[in-house]
Amino acid sequence: MATFLGINLFGLFGQLLVGLINGSFYALLSLGLAIIFGLLKIINFAQGAMYMLGAFAAWMALNYFGINYWAALVIVPLVVGFVGILMERFLIRPIANEDHLYSLLLTFGVAMILQGLFTHLYGSSGMSYTIPDSLRGGTKLPFMYLPDYRLWIICASVVVCGLTWWMIEKTKLGAYLRAGTENPQLMQAFGINVPLIVTLTFGFGVGLAGLAGVMAAPIYSVSPDMGSNILIVVFAIVVIGGMGSIGGAILTGLGMGVIEGLTKYFYPEASNTVIFLVMVVVLLVKPAGLFGKEA
């Protein structure tokens, strides 16, 4: 067994890989939350439920309609994003002028309905989704075995996050989005359809969660509570990173995944709690979050 300074390198790299995978999902989910927060100033409590919906939609697409993984990767985020658009248009917009805590409670209610519905339909034990044939192999590296599917998840997540960052920070569409974040009234006065941008942004943010769900289906068990479990961790990550920047959300997500993976190796008892503990430390040292602007 390869060891270095008494550390089992196989185990260490294995957990690092698991950490990076988890981090990829944290990054996608917190990115979606940050985009929605930027424009609507609300936290979507249903983001976890949308991730769960994405995983179930991929599972249903394969088992009921024979739609394969690659097609699901395109179709499911669109479907989930559309659900998000309906939700924004018919549930969130009517109370947009009320205290933002109400829209938070509303999305919490939607999350409860979705989770309850899928628990009722499919039970709480969870189902498996087979890894697509083309990604079933793996590569043997000096210190570890790297399955193709895991490599694919990390790459896909980094590419999607990077593209989203580029789109928001460097394109004209992104400029509209950022302007809408700064001053929606002025944007409206310039003749830009702000409500449409808000709806599409919400749909996009939710669609990212749907995409994460499809990607997660083959490696985690597809179960109704997969969304709520990950969402609370993502909330802690959002508090750690602060909602100030898109790049910050991505980096914090990946970074926290790695920290979690390392904890799993060095002190497994704390692996469930380490991210929350980091949040406590950040709140003590820099309450606005690592990348946050002081409100």
Add this chain to the structure above:
Amino acid sequence: MMKVNKLYVALLVLAVVAPFFLYPVFLAKLLCFALFACAFNLMLGYVGLLSFGHAAFLGTGGYITGWLMMNSGMTPELAIILGTVAAGALGAVFGKLSVKREGIYFAMVTLALAQLVFFIYLQAPFTGGEDGMQGVPRGNLFGFIDLSDNMNMYYFVLAVFLIGFWVIHRTIHSPFGQVLKAIRENEARAVSLGYNVNDYKWVAFTISAALAGLAGSTKTLVFQLASLTDVHWHMSGEVVLMTLVGGVGTILGPVVGAGVIVTMQNYLSGGELGNYVHIIMGFIFVICVLAFRSGIVGELQKMWKRNFG
């Protein structure tokens, strides 16, 4: 405010005679959740901060009281006091951290901290993990009142509830409570008047947590059980729903809301709709937020003002 006093007297009479008509354990459960919701409402209704982590305090009170009753031979009132103090201490720590952030961040911070507590209780040996603490003895109140009698237990819970309710009532109507309301209405102004806003929020949070712990401690005695259900984020969501249904920021709203939700859960869990409890609760959330934001008591107050005010 004669009318309000008459209302309170009528409700008290109702609470005293109720166990002769309804199952006392059910009523005791109702009062425990009513106290829990009132404690939560102190934060949301009077400080304007939505805590999504109050289950941590309910559960902490329950576990500490349960452990003391099983292992220390203490009388129940002491075990409850210590459970309340433990929850209050946890609340002081949480409060110190969470009042640094506002609005939705506050909700996320409290939710995450409560999840931290959930995982600790899941792994800690003394809680019994997934099985929970079962067969907690009710003991003899002050050493001579046998609480294993359901009627005795109910009246003890009623007394605990009244004490908790009185503390909340006093807090709200004290100068301290007025400052809390000022913070809720216009925080910047409260700051400019020289109030240390974060300290006020912190103290309110600690009181709220301690009372939630009191509710949890008492609930453990009633059911002779302390389990992870009480620490789960579902529980934090339920107390938000109770308060919302009853009326945020009204003193009786949480009591009414707790009554509605607990009764509904009891009714549904027996019938064939049991599987739908969470779906139905989710719908109630959505409907309340969209069309019924004042809650039952809030709407009644509005009607009262329109017709008699």
